[in-house]
Structures are given as structure tokens and as C-alpha cells.
Amino acid sequence: MDTIKTYNKRKKEEEEEEEETAMEVGFLGLGIMGKAMATNLLRKGFKLTVWNRTLSKCDELVEIGATVGATPAAVVKKCKYTIAMLSDPSAALSVVFDTDGVLEQVVSGKGYIDMSTVDVDTSSKISEAITSRGGHFLEAPVSGSKKPAEDGQLVILAAGEKALYEEAIPFFDVLGKKSFFLGQVGNGAKMKLVVNMIMGSMMNAFSEGLVLADRSGLDSKTLLDVLDLGAIANPMFKLKGPTMIQNNYSPAFPLKHQQKDMRLALAQGDAIAVSMPVAAAANEAFKKARSMGLGDLDFSAVYETVKHLQHSS
Ligand SMILES: NC(=O)C1=CN([C@@H]2O[C@H](COP(=O)(O)OP(=O)(O)OC[C@H]3O[C@@H](n4cnc5c(N)ncnc54)[C@H](OP(=O)(O)O)[C@@H]3O)[C@@H](O)[C@H]2O)C=CC1
Ligand SMILES: O=CC(=O)O
Numbered sequence: 124m125d126t127i128k129t130y131n132k133r134k135k136e137e138e139e140e141e142e143e144t145a146m147e148v149g150f151l152g153l154g155i156m157g158k159a160m161a162t163n164l165l166r167k168g169f170k171l172t173v174w175n176r177t178l179s180k181c182d183e184l185v186e187i188g189a190t191v192g193a194t195p196a197a198v199v200k201k202c203k204y205t206i207a208m209l210s211d212p213s214a215a216l217s218v219v220f221d222t223d224g225v226l227e228q229v230v231s232g233k234g235y236i237d238m239s240t241v242d243v244d245t246s247s248k249i250s251e252a253i254t255s256r257g258g259h260f261l262e263a264p265v266s267g268s269k270k271p272a273e274d275g276q277l278v279i280l281a282a283g284e285k286a287l288y289e290e291a292i293p294f295f296d297v298l299g300k301k302s303f304f305l306g307q308v309g310n311g312a313k314m315k316l317v318v319n320m321i322m323g324s325m326m327n328a329f330s331e332g333l334v335l336a337d338r339s340g341l342d343s344k345t346l347l348d349v350l351d352l353g354a355i356a357n358p359m360f361k362l363k364g365p366t367m368i369q370n371n372y373s374p375a376f377p378l379k380h381q382q383k384d385m386r387l388a389l390a391q392g393d394a395i396a397v398s399m400p401v402a403a404a405a406n407e408a409f410k411k412a413r414s415m416g417l418g419d420l421d422f423s424a425v426y427e428t429v430k431h432l433q434h435s436s
Contacts, residue, residue, distance in 0.1 A: 147170050147171075147172055147201055147202040147203065148164060148169045148170065148171055148172070148202055148203075148204050148205070148206065148294065149171075149172050149173075149174070149192065149198035149199060149201065149202035149204065149205030149206065150164070150171055150172070150173045150174070150189075150198075150205070150206050150207075150208070151173075151174050151175070151195050151198060151205060151206070151207040151208070151209065151218055151225075152174075152175060152176075152207055152208040152209040152210075152214075152218075152239070153173060153175040153180045153181060153184065153208075154175075154180075154208065154209075154210065155269050155272075155374065155375065155376075155377070156208050156238075156265070156269070156272050157175070157208035157209075158180070158183070158184070159269060159272035159273040160206075160208060160238075160272055160277075160298050161173055161184055161189065162184065162187065162273075163272075163273075163275050163297050163298060164294065164297055164298070165184065165187050165188050165189055166187070167297045169294070169297075170188075170190075171184070171188070171189045171190070172189065172190045172191070172192045172198050172201050172202055173185075173189045173190070173191060173192065173198070174191065174192045174193075174194065174195055174197070174198045176214075178191070194223035194224075195218050195219075195223060195224050195225045196223045196224060196225065196227040196228045197223075197228075198225075199225050199227075199228040199229060199233060199235070200228040202233075203232065203233060203234060204233075204234040204235075204236065204290070204291070204294070205225065205233070205234070205235050205236070206236045206237075206238060206294065207225075207235070207236070207237045207238065207239060208238045208239055209237075209239040210239070210380065210383075211239070211240075211241065211380070211383050212241045212242060212244075212245040212387075214239070215237060215239045215241050215245055215249065216245060216248065216249070219235075219249050219252060219253075220252070225253075226252055226253070226256065229252075229253050229256045229257070229258040230256065230257055230258070231256075231257030231258070232257070232258075232259075233253075233257075233258040233259070234258065234259045234260075234261070234287045234290065234291070235249075235253050235258055235259070235260050235261075236260075236261045236262075236263050236287070236291055236294075237249060237260075237261075237262050237263070238262075238263045238264060238265055238279075239264065240264045240312075240315050240316070240319065240380070240383075240384055240387075241262075241264070241312055241387070242312055242316065242387045242390065242391065243308075243309035243312050243313060243391070245312075246262045246308055246309060246311070246312045247308055247309060249262075250262070250283060250308045254284075259283075259284045259286065259287040260283050260284060260287070260308065261281055261282070261283040261284055261287045261288055261291060262281065262282050262283055262308055262309075262311040262312055263279050263280065263281040263282075263291070263295070263302075263311060264279075264280050264311055264312060264314075264315035265277040265278060265279055265280065265298070265299065265315075266278040266280065266315065266318050267299075268375045268376045269375035269376070270362075270375065271300075272298075275297055275298055275299065275300070276299065276300045277298050277299035277300070278299060278300065278301050278302075278303075279295050279298065279299040279301070279302035279303065280302075280303055280305060280311040280314045280315050280318075281295070281302055281303065281304050281305065281311055282304070282305040282306055282307060282308055282309065282310040282311035282312075283307070283308045283311070285304065288302075288304050313391060315384075316384060316387050316388040316391050317388065317391075319381065319384035319385070319388065320384065320385060320388035320389075320399070320402045322359065322381075323381050323382075323384065323385045323388075323402070323405045323406070323409065323422070324401050324402050324405045325357075325359065326359070326363070326381075326405070326422060326423060326425055327404070327405040327408050327425060327429070329359075329360055329363075329364075330367070330408075330423075330425055330426040330428075330429040330430075331429055332346070333346065333364075333367065333368065333426060333429075334426075334429050334430055334433060338433065343364075343368040344365075344368065347360070347361075347364040347365065347368075350364070363421075363423045366421075366423065367423050367426050370427075372417070372420035372421040372423055372424035372427075373420075373421060374419060374420055374421045375421055376421060376422050377418065377419055377420070377421070377422065378409060378412055378413065378417055378418050378419070378420055378421065378422040378424050378425065379413060379418035379419065380422070381409055381422035381425075382406065382409035382410060382412070382413055382418070385402060385405060385406035385409055386406060388402060389402060389403060389406055408425050408428050408429065409422070409425055409428075411428045411431075411432075412424055412425045412427065412428040415427065415428060415431065
């Protein structure tokens with residue numbers, strides 16, 4: 124009789140533990156984007172276990188209810204679903220494959236959702252590793268910056284396992300205003316790089332326009348008003364224009380990440396022989412900006428490089 128009781132008690136505890144695990148969501152990477160996204164998930168009632176390479180960045184999340192995992196592996200062990208938001212391909216790979224990384228605890232049924240902006244190769248390597256251990260993988264890079272992340276207004280570009288996409292919709296509903304499922308792994312990465320290639324090229328054209336207007340004796344604020352009323356009005360010019368003309372480059376989207384995206388988009392074009400001279404020139408300007416020590420500022424700081432080119436000519 125006692126044996127049956129003990130068995131039933133243990134079974135109930137296991138079921139409770141399983142339920143608990145199912146509700147826990149892991150979050151790796153609490154930079155500008157990750158912090159805002161994790162905060163939204165917590166505020167909407169998800170139980171979050173967070174990890175960041177610089178562990179002190181977890182403190183603010185702990186204050187609003189998060190638990191800290193000591194390593195990426197510890198987070199995955201505890202949670203059925205883990206979301207990552209990391210700087211670049213090398214960070215995304217390191218968090219999965221290094222000692223104490225994600226892969227050590229991926230077993231059947233675990234879901235890994237990488238929302239970092241990376242290239243197809245990186246995403247495919249991660250996908251193969253996770254799925255070969257019975258886990259499920261989704262890439263889900265986002266369009267939208269710090270403010271859309273804070274407001275839960277990102278555009279989510281998901282690709283990979285459709286079933287995991289369906290399961291992740293409650294997270295995406297909190298994080299974004301719209302999510303797309305784009306098919307096989309790689310399509311999310313490709314779409315995100317196309318979008319950011321266009322954005323980086325536009326930022327350069329905009330910077331050149333601001334310089335040309337200024338050197339032509341025109342008022343920059345009037346230029347912004349004219350642009351905003353015409354066919355090329357857009358939220359980026361409207362948001363960044365006023366701060367750029369005040370030389371304020373407080374980072375929302377760090378310039379080093381925009382340059383990484385230009386580089387990866389050019390490689391994407393290179394592989395399929397798509398010629399992109401405008402994007403290539405924009406990439407050079409972002410590289411120049413990095414060499415001027417502007418990499419941690421907002422990507423709109425490329426305006427300083429465009430101004431600098433006039434001084435040196
Ligand atoms: N900011 C934006 O507007 C947008 C950014 N993105 C993309 O989202 C991703 C994150 O961007 P964002 O939050 O702005 O970037 P941040 O630079 O603010 O944060 C980067 C994060 O990656 C971590 N990291 C960097 N290198 C490593 C490593 N080797 N191992 C482990 N962790 C590492 C950082 O940890 P630590 O704190 O220790 O440095 C930090 O948590 C990037 O891929 C970016 O391109 C996409 C849309 C918009
Ligand atoms: O990746 C950057 C963004 O603003 O989107």
C-alpha cells in the first residue's frame with residue numbers, strides 16, 4: 124500500500140515539475156533589444172529565466188521577477204523554450220556550441236528560438252545541431268529598433284519548424300505587431316539582411332542629403348519638413364533626422380551591428396552574383412565610421428563620416 128502511495132506521490136511531483144518546466148521561458152542576451160523584449164515577456168506574465176554574458180545586466184530583470192541561469196546550458200535545462208537575442212554570428216555560435224552552451228542541454232522536446240540577426244550559414248549550423256539532438260529550432264530575427272522592442276511592436280521574420288512557430292506565437296504576440304512565417308531555415312535571416320541592407324543604404328543617402336542641403340545654404344529642419352510631406356517620407360527619416368542634426372547619436376541600433384548586417388547582406392548577394400554597388404558604398408561608410416571609433420553609437424552616426432569626408436576633400 125505504502126509503495127503505491129509513494130509511487131503516486133512521486134508521479135504527482137513529476138507531473139507538477141513538468142508543468143512548471145513547460146511554463147518557464149529562457150532568455151539569453153540582455154543587450155538593448157534583449158532587455159526590452161525580456162521585460163515585455165515578464166510584464167505579460169511569462170516566467171523568465173535569463174542569462175547574459177555580463178551577468179550584472181540580469182539585475183534589472185531580477186528586480187521585476189526574472190530568475191537568473193548561471194549558464195546558457197542551465198537556462199535550457201530549466202526551460203522548455205529558450206529565446207536568444209545576441210549581437211552577431213560569432214556570439215550566436217558561441218552561446219550554442221561553447222562549454223556550458225545551449226547544446227549541452229538540448230534534448231527531445233526543447234525549443235530554441237534565435238532572434239539575433241545572423242546569416243544563413245550561422246542559422247543553419249545552429250538548426251542542424253539542435254535538431255540532431257531532438258530539439259526544435261526557429262530563427263526569428265526582428266525588424267524594428269529599441270523603441271518598437273520596448274513597445275512590443277517588432278516585426279518578426281520567422282523560419283524553421285512550423286510547429287515551433289505555432290507554439291511561439293504567444294511570445295511573438297507580446298514582442299511584436301506582426302509575425303511572418305517564411306518557410307525553411309535561412310529565409311528569416313535572408314529577409315532580415317535584405318531589409319537592413321536597404322535601411323543602411325538609405326541612411327547613407329539621407330546623410331549625404333543633409334550635408335548637401337547644409338553646404339548649399341539650406342536649413343536642415345526645413346529639409347526634414349519637406350521630406351516628411353513627400354513620397355519618400357518614412358519613420359526612419361522622421362525619427363533620426365532631428366537627432367542627427369543635433370549630433371545626438373545615443374544608440375538604439377548600434378552602428379557596429381548595422382555594418383555587420385551590410386557585410387552579411389553583401390556576402391548573401393556575393394554568393395548568388397547579385398551586384399549591389401550602392402550597398403557596397405554604404406558598407407564602406409559604416410566601416411569608416413567604425414574606424415573613427417563610432418561603432419557603439421547609433422547607426423545614424425554614419426552622418427559624421429559623411430561630414431568628415433567633406434572636411435578631408
Ligand atoms: N538594436 C536594434 O535596433 C536592433 C538590433 N537587432 C539585432 O539584434 C541583435 C542584438 O542587438 P542589440 O540588443 O542592439 O545589441 P547589443 O550590443 O545591445 O547586445 C548584444 C548582446 O549580445 C551579447 N554578446 C555579445 N557577444 C557575445 C558573446 N561572444 N557571447 C555571449 N553573448 C554575447 C551581449 O552580451 P554583453 O552584455 O555581455 O556584452 C549582449 O547581451 C543583433 O543581432 C542586432 O543586429 C535587430 C533589430 C533591431
Ligand atoms: O536591425 C535594426 C532595425 O532597426 O530593424
